[in-house]
Amino acid sequence: MNVDVTPLPGIGTRQDFSTREGRRIGVIAHRDGHFELIVSKVDDPDTCTASVPLSAEEAGALANLLGAPMLVAQLAEQQSDIQGVTTKQFPLAPGSPYDGRTLGDTAMRTRTAASLVAVVRSGTVHASPRPDFTFAGGDLLVVVGTAKGLAAAADLLEHG
Amino acid sequence: MEHTAVSLIELGAVFFGLGMLGKLAWKVGISPIPLYLIGGLVFGSGGLLPLDGIDEFAQLSSEIGVILLLLLLGLEYSADELFTGLRRSWTAGLVDLVLNGLPGAACALILGWGPVGALAMAGVTYISSSGIIAKVLGELGRLGNRETPVVLSVLVFEDLVMAVYLPILTAVLAGATLIGGLTAVGVSLVVITIVLVIALRFGRIVSAIVDSPDPEVFLLRVLGAALLVAGVAAQLQVSAAVGAFLLGIAISGSTAENATRMLEPLRDLFAALFFVVFGLNTDPSTIPPVLVAAVLLAVVTTLTKVVTGWWAAARQGIGRMGRARAGAALVARGEFSIVIAGLAVAAGAVAHELAALATAYVLLMAIIGPLTARFVEPLATALRRRQPA
Known part of the structure; x- marks a missing residue:
């Protein structure tokens, strides 16, 4: 994938690429920290049919939506040659037992034999989180394990 | 006490009136600058509201307005961006300079304002309004x-040209001879090089001097530094505006961003007063005689900016519609044209009609600019349909 990075003096940076269909799609990172999602027009690729302003939080949410399946697919592919092991993603609901607590608190590996390999938060992937990693509501937890282990992990995350 | 009360009422009325005008302007999709100028013209001609009590304050405020306009222009681009901009776009920048400076200069010479007037008018017609253009591009989602x-x-290139042009103009306005003018050019080039090198190498130190985590301290330091540098520059006959501009370039990184965010409202306030005072000092009766010249100049320099943008965009392999949009976007002139005219008139070295011509010209261009940017696409489509290529 060839992403073009274009400085916009006085405004920020534009990063975009062409999709298979030939549409230009990308993001403008404004200096003041907000983002803009841009999608080019079909008949005039120089101009944009949409430019949607996004706050840092909204951009993170969008990245989460788009990025999580990709990450899970990648991990699943890596584990696919091992029999009986699968990868699953669990959203951590705000206010759930481990919202605001650490990975160590869950003792997930000892209790379920499944292991947490990554946490997706606001579009960023925190790979191999350490035991002192603190969860927050809205995190997406990527867990690897056997079917039984994953069920136990789901139960653990939901009920403590 | 009564005097203060009257001054407060006058000032309040002026600000409130400007606020109404500003709202009206953006509602119909033009820049508020022409309306501020008209506001000044109306107040000044002994018309609705004679501003006796506050003229001293207004005068000083308008000076501060110019300093803030130039300081924020300098803050807008980092030294890095200026250098990359210069490397990438110097050909387009030169085309821009020649095509848009010449009409102003020619007009001044035809009207018999001499070489000094020509230099000033070249600047007035050359410099696009980066404020109007950035706002319009953002609003149109472009x-x-x-x-x-x-x-x-x-625009970056124009910014750099201003750094060289303003000291030269100041020197020439101060009545320098040809040799004096050339010395000024040399000195200003050396000073700008030094400032750019300082900004590139030691920008952090300059930033650290004004920077502070406390917003109040930061605001006072930046504003204080700007006025100090501007004042010293004015004492050295380099023009207050240039000093502030160079300080703006020297401040970099996150300090520059914070300073921009903090000073923007202040600039809007003082710049609005600057436009009003410029209008106040322009006798409305001098405008009709130069109106024909202003309209002709507006037509010619609208076309030359469109050509500039078209040419520059074509070099980057952009399609016809994109070229038209680039050209139309560059048309707007505004605050800096008035700054240049203000410098020229304040020095008293040019014909008084120059203020009238600059006012009329900016009135036209600040209205025409956003409108051409907005309506270039339907216009180009209509033209293309008429004569299928």
Whole structure:
């Protein structure tokens, strides 16, 4: 994938690429920290049919939506040659037992034999989180394990 | 006490009136600058509201307005961006300079204002309004367009040209001879090089001097530094505006961003007063005689900016519609044209009609600019349908 990075003096940076269909799609990172999602027009690729302003939080949410399946697919592919092991993603609901607590608190590996390999938060992937990693509501937890282990992990995350 | 009360009422009325005008302007999609100028013209001619009590304050405020306009222009681009901009767009920048400076200079010479008037008018017609253009591009959702970096790099180049042009203009206005003028050019080039090198190498130190985590301290330091540098520059006959501009370039990184965010409202306030005072000092009765010249100049320099943008965008391999958009985006002139005219008139070295011509010209261009940017696409489509290519 060839992403073009274009400085916009006085405004920020534009990063975009062409999709298979030939549409230009990308993001403008404004200096003041907000983002803009841009999608080019079909008949005039120089101009944009949409430019949607996004706050840092909204951009993170969008990245989460788009990025999580990709990450899970990648991990699943890596584990696919091992029999009986699968990868699953669990959203951590705000206010759930481990919202605001650490990975160590869950003792997930000892209790379920499944292991947490990554946490997706606001579009960023925190790979191999350490035991002192603190969860927050809205995190997406990527867990690897056997079917039984994953069920136990789901139960653990939901009920403590 | 009564005097203060009257002054407060007058000032309040002026600000409130400007606020109404500003709202009206953006509602119909034009820049508020022409309306501020008209506001000044109306107040000044002994018309609705004679501003006796506050003219001293207004005069000083308008000076501060110019300093803030130039300081924020300098803050807008980092030294890095200026250098890359210069490397990438110097050909387009030169085309821009020649095509848009010449009509102003020619007009001044035809009207018999001599070489000094020509130099000033060249600046008035050359410099696009980066404020109006950035706002219009943002509003029209064109920041993601392919031609937008081309437009911005032309603006960056204009910014650099201002750094050289303003000291020269100041020197020439102060009545320097040809040799004196050349010395001024040399000195200003050396000073600008030094400032740019300092900004590139030691920008952090300059930033650290004014920076502070406390917003109040930061605001006072930046504003204080700007006024100090501007004042010293004015004492050295380099023009207060240039000093503030160079300080703006020297401040970099996150300090520059914070300073911009903090000073923007202040600039809007004082710049509005600057436009009003410029209008106040322009006798409305001098405008009708120069109106024909202003209209002709507006037509010619609208076309020359469109050609500039078209040419610059074509060099970057952008399609016909994109080229038209780039050209139309560059048309707006505004605050800096008035700054240049203000410098020229304040020095008293040019014909008084220059203020009238600059006022009429900016009135036209600040209205025409956003409108051409907005309506270039339907217009181009209509033209293309008429004569199928």
